[in-house]
Amino acid sequence: MNTRTKHRSVPLSSVEIDTSKSYPRRISILGATGSIGESTLDLIGRDPSSYRVVSLTGGHNVTRLAELAVRHHAECAVIADAARYQGLRDALAGTGIEAGAGDEALLDAASRPADWVMAAIVGAAGLKPTLQAVRQGTATALANKECLVSAGAIFMAEVARANTTLLPVDSEHSAALQIMTAVPKERIERLCLTASGGPFRGWSREQMAVAAPEQALNHPNWSMGPKVTIDSATLMNKGLELLEAHHLFSLGPSELDVLTHPQSIVHCLLYLSDGSVLAQMSCPDMRTPIAYSLAWPDRMYAPTERLDLAALGALTFEAPDMERFPALRLAKEVLSAGGSAGTVLNAANEIAVEAFLARRIGFLAIAGLVEATLDGSPDLAMLKPQKVDEVLAIDADARSRARSLLGRFAD
Numbered sequence: 001m002n003t004r005t006k007h008r009s010v011p012l013s014s015v016e017i018d019t020s021k022s023y024p025r026r027i028s029i030l031g032a033t034g035s036i037g038e039s040t041l042d043l044i045g046r047d048p049s050s051y052r053v054v055s056l057t058g059g060h061n062v063t064r065l066a067e068l069a070v071r072h073h074a075e076c077a078v079i080a081d082a083a084r085y086q087g088l089r090d091a092l093a094g095t096g097i098e099a100g101a102g103d104e105a106l107l108d109a110a111s112r113p114a115d116w117v118m119a120a121i122v123g124a125a126g127l128k129p130t131l132q133a134v135r136q137g138t139a140t141a142l143a144n145k146e147c148l149v150s151a152g153a154i155f156m157a158e159v160a161r162a163n164t165t166l167l168p169v170d171s172e173h174s175a176a177l178q179i180m181t182a183v184p185k186e187r188i189e190r191l192c193l194t195a196s197g198g199p200f201r202g203w204s205r206e207q208m209a210v211a212a213p214e215q216a217l218n219h220p221n222w223s224m225g226p227k228v229t230i231d232s233a234t235l236m237n238k239g240l241e242l243l244e245a246h247h248l249f250s251l252g253p254s255e256l257d258v259l260t261h262p263q264s265i266v267h268c269l270l271y272l273s274d275g276s277v278l279a280q281m282s283c284p285d286m287r288t289p290i291a292y293s294l295a296w297p298d299r300m301y302a303p304t305e306r307l308d309l310a311a312l313g314a315l316t317f318e319a320p321d322m323e324r325f326p327a328l329r330l331a332k333e334v335l336s337a338g339g340s341a342g343t344v345l346n347a348a349n350e351i352a353v354e355a356f357l358a359r360r361i362g363f364l365a366i367a368g369l370v371e372a373t374l375d376g377s378p379d380l381a382m383l384k385p386q387k388v389d390e391v392l393a394i395d396a397d398a399r400s401r402a403r404s405l406l407g408r409f410a411d
């Protein structure tokens, strides 16, 4: 008999959104101009009387941010790139929508009273604004995976301190949450995340060595922003998701697993102590997990394709190949190491993906650069920062080391 009594925190939790009293719900979207942001606004735009848009933020795309802010009657629009402030002001002139720019304005956008915030800024740049929303006690739909990978312990401590509802948006973690809420946590033996395998699933290392960014960006199942699409091609994305799952669900390395599932229909499998395996399925469209987080604890309509298993015919599964895809191995090693290894992995990966997209390094050099940066960072397991600024200092240091190593991997 399994007698484990280990406490597992399924995050969602603590604060129920009282849907009877809070319509229209006040919504903010950090990263509104990106793939997740646009999908969220697509859902909101189909039922505008149920939502009031408070803040929308973008990184650089002023034109799109202004269009979205006007269309969704936002209270304020903030662009992270301070140099684009005048452009945003001009685009919003006469609309009554407040314009802001730069880091402080981003934090202000995240601080404005709202019932729900979508955290969909890409990269470690999302950490501070997302934490700001969490600290306000705003129910937070978390798409940004880098903040858990880079600062998971601090992030989850802030969620607990603020008694905030945290709703993971990654399809795999959304699936896990949907299943986990139906079972006693101490009966969970293993959580298995599925991976599509990306565009290079059947490719040899020789073929991958000369893969161009356009080929890596051509994901077979999912339509996503460029960073996460490249992460999917290297399988680093699945590694980042293992680290996320570790923090979200308090599961250790031996309780987390990955299975390649090219159809992207089953998003996660939960193995239980009685031999049962529970799965969540849907067609690959991020509007399904976004809708789950948006309607939680209720359910809502999402205009996504309905799953037709008879038409699909077969769902297949295979073990991931960690020799051809070393990024997944690196992430597993980082998961076991703990400490600040996740911060360094994430920082080096952001630099490597950027360099690959800029054609400065080849596809295989992405994992190579990450491994070299990790190898050059001793004692990461012992490094346990207590503050966000300490994490950001480790992140900055890792970025600068990764940049200094780029020459070694340059094409």
Ligand SMILES: NC(=O)c1ccc[n+]([C@@H]2O[C@H](COP(=O)([O-])OP(=O)(O)OC[C@H]3O[C@@H](n4cnc5c(N)ncnc54)[C@H](OP(=O)(O)O)[C@@H]3O)[C@@H](O)[C@H]2O)c1
Pocket (backbone or CB within 6 Å): 030, 031, 032, 033, 034, 035, 036, 037, 057, 058, 059, 060, 061, 062, 080, 120, 121, 122, 123, 125, 126, 143, 144, 145, 146, 169, 170, 171, 222, 223, 224, 225, 226, 227, 228, 286
């Ligand atoms: N897309 C998916 O299906 C998916 C699935 C699961 C998880 N995620 C995660 O969700 C996050 C967003 O992914 P995405 O695919 O939506 O990315 P994306 O399409 O590249 O969008 C990223 C958003 O972040 C903004 N941004 C970029 N740099 C910024 C900075 N320095 N400061 C503030 N904002 C900045 C971008 O603004 P501009 O475009 O205006 O520059 C855009 O609004 C990522 O962490 C990703 O791993 C995505």
